[in-house]
Amino acid sequence: MRLYDHRTGQVEELPRRLHIHVPSGASRVLVVADLLRRVAQRAKHRPVTVTRAAAVPAAPAFNIPDLEVAAPPDAIEVSPAPDAHLVVHEIPDERTADPLTMRLAWLRIHHRDPDDVDLHRAESDLASWRSLMAEWANAPGRPLNREYVAEAESALVNDLDSPTALAVLDRLIADPDVQPGAKLETVIHLDMLLALDLVRDIGRT
Known part of the structure; x- marks a missing residue:
C-alpha cells in the first residue's frame, strides 16, 4: 500500500x-x-x-x-x-448535510484536493444506491465480481484514490452484464471500505 x-x-x-x-x-x-x-x-x-x-x-x-x-x-x-x-x-460547511452524505461527498474528491464538494450529487447517489441494493436483494444470489473489486481496491491502496474507486462502483452499477445478485455482493464488499451504509434499506417496506 x-x-x-x-x-x-x-x-x-x-x-x-x-x-x-x-x-x-x-x-x-x-x-x-x-x-x-x-x-x-x-x-x-x-x-x-x-x-x-x-x-x-x-x-x-x-x-x-x-x-x-x-x-x-x-x-x-x-x-x-x-x-x-x-x-x-x-472543507467548510460540513454540517449542511447528513453525515454519510458528507462522507460520500468527501470521498468523491481526492484527499489532497481542496475543491468544493457536491452535496446534491452525493445525496442523490446515496438514495439511488440504497434503493438499488434493496431491489437487488430480491434477486438470486451470485458471487461478487472480482474484477470490479480488484480495480476498486487497487485504486484505494494507491494513495487512497477514492474518486477512482467510486468511479468503478458507478460502472459496476451501470454494467448490464453483471447480474443483480453479483452487484449486491460486490457493493457490500466495497462498502466495508467506503462505510456508506448502502445496505440500510434492504428489507424495509
Whole structure:
C-alpha cells in the first residue's frame, strides 16, 4: 500500500505495522483516517491502530468508531497541519448535510484536493444506491465480481484514490452484464471500505 507523504513530496510504501494518529478534530480528517484504516486492514497490514488527540471528538455519525486517546511515537499523522505525514484539506460547511452524505461527498474528491464538494450529487447517489441494493436483494444470489473489486481496491491502496474507486462502483452499477445478485455482493464488499451504509434499506417496506 502506498501513500503520498506531504513532508517528502513522494508516494511512499507504508510500513507493515501501521499506527495512524489524528491530532485535529476536523470531520474530513477523521473520515480520511478511517478510510486509511479500513483499506490498510484489507491490504493485510497487521496490526492497524488509529488514535486521536484528547481534544478530538468521536464521530460515530460518520461511521467512524471511537478511537483510543494515545499517540505511538511511530504514528502516521493525518491532519490539516502542513507538518503532518498526510495533510487533508479542510472543507467548510460540513454540517449542511447528513453525515454519510458528507462522507460520500468527501470521498468523491481526492484527499489532497481542496475543491468544493457536491452535496446534491452525493445525496442523490446515496438514495439511488440504497434503493438499488434493496431491489437487488430480491434477486438470486451470485458471487461478487472480482474484477470490479480488484480495480476498486487497487485504486484505494494507491494513495487512497477514492474518486477512482467510486468511479468503478458507478460502472459496476451501470454494467448490464453483471447480474443483480453479483452487484449486491460486490457493493457490500466495497462498502466495508467506503462505510456508506448502502445496505440500510434492504428489507424495509
